[in-house]
Amino acid sequence: MSxxxxxxxxxxxDEPDLRTLYELTLLREGYEVVSAPDLTQAREWLAQQRFDMLITDMRLPDGLGLELLRELNAQQRSEKCIVITAYGSAENAVEALKSGAFDYLTKPVDLRQLRAAVQSALQSQRHPPAAGQYSATQSNARLVAPPPPGGVMSLARIVGSSPCVVQIKSRIEKVATSMAPVLILGESGTGKELVARAVHECSHRAKGPFVAVNCGAIPENLIESEFFGxxxxxxxxxxxxREGYFQAAKGGTLFLDEIGDLPLAMQAKLLRVIQERRVRSLGGVQEEAVDVRLVSATxxxxxxLVNSGDFRQDLFYRLNVIELRTPALRERRExxxxxxxALLQRICNESRLPVPALSPAALAWLQSRELPGNVRELENLLQRALAxxxxxxxxxxxxGEAKQRAAHDAPPPAAMTTATATAAAESNTEIPRDLQTYLDEQERQVLLKALKEADFNRTAxxxxxxxxxxxxxxxxxxxGIAMPSDAEPEDSDAS
Structure with missing residues (x-):
């Protein structure tokens, strides 16, 4: 067998010493390597044969290495590209990734990072996500191996066939093949973490860990140790x-949810880590290389926030290399x-209950609601209905629709005084724009009052x-009522 x-x-x-260093490092790894000092000779090599990978410096004597990336993209060639940029040049790195580079390295290049980046790029090329197998797009002529097992399931969990859902699935397939940071934007409850998991599970990093972090839920005095260990x-x-999130996500994806809530001081530290690909644990002396892909959401x-000075502009550009937007439910009513x-099936499967049907009247009622909380609000409504x-x-x-209608249509008690009836009539003239939100707020106020009077003892x-x-x-x-952390430990085993 060959x-x-x-x-x-x-x-x-264009630097002979560096070129020789890269060549020797890659030859020891068992690759075939040829080199060029400038764009002219690189184009000659590319005209003669196809390569699996291109590694190019950003600045060359006769132009920019990005020109090679754009030419390869225009010719629809399959070479994966890694760009070497000057130390700390955020603009160059972002531009390289947006031009189609798989990854970038900053000078001076860490040879371990070079080997890891090359290995990841080649692995991605051998195992691209199978777009034709699990989405509306049916074009992937270079597919030579099956996708990671989780990719199909992850995209299948993004339910829907509306144009905006088909579009975001297609975008996930495309962005999964690179190391470029992804920024997911969308309203609360639209499934941003689900999209982040799909990006991870459709990529060559699917076998690595997926670490999700809510940036707004970490106390500011602990955030550095939580991130870096x-x-x-x-x-x-x-x-x-103790290892931090970056170490825990090694070889996989680090998902930073609610990135807009990250304190400014931590934003500066995160930017440095993105630029240098290295972290130093709190209290540590040595820095260690990190191998993670960043996906953020807000x-x-x-x-x-950038315009108001609450979010660093340079960090924003670093995170927003590839942008995905999760559509609101009102944009995909169909x-x-x-x-x-799908939600009913999942909720019932988790509770080991039979899945009930949804009557046409109930579906029409759901269709008539604005659902500002999007999929999360829809899920909460279904959970309440099942209960x-x-x-x-x-x-x-x-x-709760029947009870609300009955309360609205019920005549006032006979014993109601004229003054009380007049006050009720006047109050009824102010019809809330969103009845459910209004009722939820009334219920919240009653619960809060009862909890406060009981010193936040839920049983009482x-x-x-x-x-x-x-x-x-x-x-x-x-x-979403916030409870004191030390409230009523005695009722924790009651149900």
Whole structure:
């Protein structure tokens, strides 16, 4: 049996010592390597043969290495490209990635990072995501191996066939093949983490870890140790070495959710890590190389934050190399029946319950709602309906619609005084624009009052309101009521 052909690499650099260093490093790894000192000779090599990879310096005597990338893209050639940029040049790195580079390295080049980048690029080339197998796009002529197993499932979890959903699936397939940072923008509840997981699972890093971090949920005094790790004795309570998110995501993807909430001081540290690909643990002396792909997300307007000085412009450009936007539910109303069925199936499977049907009246009721909370709000509504339903099919009344209508249509009690009736009539003239939001706010205020009077003991507050503890917990979670961390430990085992 013949050995598989060795990967061929073209190295372009005008410094003879560096060119020789790269050649020797790659030859020791078993690759076939040829080199060129400038664009002219590189073009001659590219005209003579095809390579698996191109490694080029940014600045060359007769032009920029980016010219080679653009020419290869225009010719639809398959070479993966790695660009070597000057130290700390954020603009060059971003421009290289936007021009189609798989990755970039900064000078002075760490040879371990060079070997890792080459290996990742070649692996990505051998195992591209199978677009034709799991999306509406059916063109991938260079497919030579099956995609990572999670890719199909991950894209399948993005439910819907509307144009905006088909478009974002197609974009995920394309961006998964590079190391370029991805910024996911969209309203709350639109599935930004689901898209981030799809990017990871459709890429050659699918077998590596996916580490998701909510940047707004970490106390500011702990954020550096959480991101970069800490050494024993670095601060009070640090009794052992502890790895951070960057170390935990080695070989995989680090997902930074709500990146707009990251403090400015931490933004500067994150920018340095992105530029240098190295981190130093809190209390540590040596820096260590990190091998992660960054995917970020936010529901906030980062451009406005940049203009107000609350978000670093250079970090924004570094993170926003490839932009994905998750559509709001109002932009994909045609997906609501399919999405509702998928959510019901998942919720019931997790609870080991039979999946009920959704009556046409219930579907029409859902279609009539604005759903500003998007998919998350839809899921909460379905969970509540499942908890209240007694039949085999969900009806509008299971969502609280019947009770709301009955309360609205009920005549005032006979014992109501004239003054009270007049006040009620006047209050009823102000019809809320969103009834469910209005009712949720009223329920939130009642619950808060009961909780405060019970010193935030959920068991006592539930008894006061005629609820059991399970119902009380559900309402607290659904309405997003913040509880003191030390509130009522005695009811933790009750249900």
């Amino acid at each position: 050995a598989p052909p060795r990967a061929s690499i073209l190295v372009v650099d 800490s050494r024993k004795g670095a601060f009070t309570g640090a009794t052992q070495d 529901h906030r307007d980062l451009v406005a 997906d609501l029946p399919e999405l509702t069925h 209240l339903s007694n039949g085999e099919a969900l009806e509008p009344g299971d969502f 507050a539930a008894a006061r309101l005629g609820l059991n503890l399970r119902q009380m917990r559900y309402r607290i979670q659904r309405l």
